[in-house]
Amino acid sequence: xxxxxxxxxxxxxxxxxxxxxxxxxxxxxxxxxxxxxxxxxxxxxxxxxxxxxxxxxxxxxxxxxxxxxxxxxxxxxxxxxxxxxxxxxxxxxxxxxxxxxxxxxxxxxxxxxxxxxxxxxxxxxxxxxxxxxxxxxxxxxxxxxxxxxxxxxxxxxxxxxxxxxxxxxxxxxxxxxxxxxxxxxxxxxxxxxxxxxxxxxxxxxxxxxxxxx
Numbered sequence: 735x736x737x738x739x740x741x742x743x744x745x746x747x748x749x750x751x752x753x754x755x756x757x758x759x760x761x762x763x764x765x766x767x768x769x770x771x772x773x774x775x776x777x778x779x780x781x782x783x784x785x786x787x788x789x790x791x792x793x794x795x796x797x798x799x800x801x802x803x804x805x806x807x808x809x810x811x812x813x814x815x816x817x818x819x820x821x822x823x824x825x826x827x828x829x830x831x832x833x834x835x836x837x838x839x840x841x842x843x844x845x846x847x848x849x850x851x852x853x854x855x856x857x858x859x860x861x862x863x864x865x866x867x868x869x870x871x872x873x874x875x876x877x878x879x880x881x882x883x884x885x886x887x888x889x890x891x892x893x894x895x896x897x898x899x900x901x902x903x904x905x906x907x908x909x910x911x912x913x914x915x916x917x918x919x920x921x922x923x924x925x926x927x928x929x930x931x932x933x934x935x936x937x938x939x940x941x942x943x944x945x946x947x
Contacts, residue, residue: 744776751778763839770917790876796914803836895929908943
């Protein structure tokens with residue numbers, strides 16, 4: 735995204751934030767900067783998630799960077815949660831260029847923590863348009879995202895890395911790769927430490943994971 739586009743979307747989200755109020759964060763991620771660790775280029779009501787311009791991406795941004803951007807679909811009204819326990823109703827809308835490629839993301843995150851607490855008190859756990867699913871994490875630091883993805887990969891296999899077979903470790907590495915974990919700076923050494931493997935073995939497992947073998 736160029737400076738003119740960022741300026742235009744910055745004005746747009748400022749107006750949208752005024753319309754929705756202080757409980758709704760609206761954020762723009764740049765998918766073209768080449769710096770996935772600092773994807774936020776504009777944000778309003780950042781106090782909702784504790785993020786600011788220059789902060790890193792969510793899991794959704796990482797997955798977008800690993801995908802065919804023409805095939806990405808907007809995702810509306812799903813649940814996320816922040817490090818401090820807020821539950822948010824979120825939507826991800828892709829900003830596209832003339833060729834249909836996703837070049838940015840407009841994210842909307844509304845704090846519904848109080849609403850959910852009131853519903854629980856009234857024994858009405860969910861409204862029809864709020865899906866019954868585990869909220870996704872929204873982190874302010876890419877290191878937290880990497881830690882979360884490594885934890886997910888281990889839970890997916892269902893046993894500690896020390897007890898995993900080679901094939902199971904390759905499955906876990908494939909999940910990390912497809913989730914965009916290796917787009918995060920210095921992710922390799924952390925994955926090696928978590929799985930008790932060398933850098934050479936990691937590269938070998940990555941090659942096998944990418945080939946589907």
